[in-house]
Amino acid sequence: MEVGFLGLGIMGKAMAMNLLRNGFKVTVWNRTLSKCDELVEHGAAVGETPAAVVKKCKYTIAMLSDPSAAISVVYDKDGVLEEICNGKSYIDMSTVDADTSIKISEGIISKGGRFLEGPVSGSKKPAEDGQLIILAAGEKGLYDEAIPIFDVLGKKSFFLGQVGNGAKMKLVVNMIMGSMMNAFSEGLELTESSGLDPRTLLDVLDLGAMANPMFKMKGPSMLQSKYPPAFPLKHQQKDMRLALALGDENAVSMPVAAAANEAFKKARSMGLGDQDFSAVHEAIKGPKHP
Numbered sequence: 001m002e003v004g005f006l007g008l009g010i011m012g013k014a015m016a017m018n019l020l021r022n023g024f025k026v027t028v029w030n031r032t033l034s035k036c037d038e039l040v041e042h043g044a045a046v047g048e049t050p051a052a053v054v055k056k057c058k059y060t061i062a063m064l065s066d067p068s069a070a071i072s073v074v075y076d077k078d079g080v081l082e083e084i085c086n087g088k089s090y091i092d093m094s095t096v097d098a099d100t101s102i103k104i105s106e107g108i109i110s111k112g113g114r115f116l117e118g119p120v121s122g123s124k125k126p127a128e129d130g131q132l133i134i135l136a137a138g139e140k141g142l143y144d145e146a147i148p149i150f151d152v153l154g155k156k157s158f159f160l161g162q163v164g165n166g167a168k169m170k171l172v173v174n175m176i177m178g179s180m181m182n183a184f185s186e187g188l189e190l191t192e193s194s195g196l197d198p199r200t201l202l203d204v205l206d207l208g209a210m211a212n213p214m215f216k217m218k219g220p221s222m223l224q225s226k227y228p229p230a231f232p233l234k235h236q237q238k239d240m241r242l243a244l245a246l247g248d249e250n251a252v253s254m255p256v257a258a259a260a261n262e263a264f265k266k267a268r269s270m271g272l273g274d275q276d277f278s279a280v281h282e283a284i285k286g287p288k289h290p
């Protein structure tokens, strides 16, 4: 199966690498073209533009930072729309809002192509290990055909119906994740400020009903103020913003998520946008009093 892949950031690189490792022929493109080099060393071909990738491949996947990137790669000059046509399919796995996904879907379908959204839950490590959770929606026939791809990228795929439902589900999940990270960070800070050992808190949490891989994985490095980016904080804040907009649309009051969003915004203003989203801990800690 020949697959195109647009966007080789933290996630896209790991996902494209997985496809190569599992015998797919992969043609890659990235805005910063030099990021294709490592994939080429592992057997990928390179397309000079998104349009060139679509021209070559029956299926093209995108994994881009945010709504404006996802739209630009489709609609701008040399973009996907220039070559998408009957017989070709586009699967956008970026985390975007439903309106963005619908706009992309409309463009693709207007040219005779088929569209599926497939945002993923799971970060850098699950992407490397092919253990993502795929939240697909759009054309069911394409979903069924894409199962061999999803089986390599993920441990479980859901088909959620019409375009936009995958995007919405992903935003709900990340809204919960961002709020949890804030509560966790406040707990670490409160433990330390109360004269307790936060490492004991990690042990206590890990033994009870709140045990989860995120606390277990991020906690020890947060205590050392280390935030190597797996899920960049700027993307988590984008997801909080988009989830809050979904809450506005549906008149759902989300004070916890709104407060978490403020903390992520503050962290961004402190220059932490490219760090892991656990760096929100720095914004929550604030300056130390003498």
Ligand SMILES: NC(=O)C1=CN([C@@H]2O[C@H](COP(=O)(O)OP(=O)(O)OC[C@H]3O[C@@H](n4cnc5c(N)ncnc54)[C@H](OP(=O)(O)O)[C@@H]3O)[C@@H](O)[C@H]2O)C=CC1
Pocket (backbone or CB within 6 Å): 006, 007, 008, 009, 010, 011, 012, 030, 031, 032, 033, 035, 063, 064, 065, 066, 068, 069, 072, 073, 093, 094, 095, 096, 120, 121, 122, 123, 124, 230, 231, 232, 235, 236
């Ligand atoms: N990291 C994670 O843990 C997870 C991320 N996601 C989502 O996946 C998507 C990608 O995340 P991640 O890989 O971490 O992000 P990165 O920031 O590492 O990569 C972003 C990618 O988007 C490209 N890009 C950004 N702006 C544009 C543009 N205007 N035109 C074309 N390409 C552009 C970048 O290209 P360039 O290299 O040139 O900058 C890069 O390839 C995001 O939507 C994120 O929310 C979902 C689940 C987990």
Ligand SMILES: O=CC(=O)O
Pocket (backbone or CB within 6 Å): 095, 120, 121, 122, 123, 174, 231
């Ligand atoms: O979107 C991020 C994730 O970890 O999932």
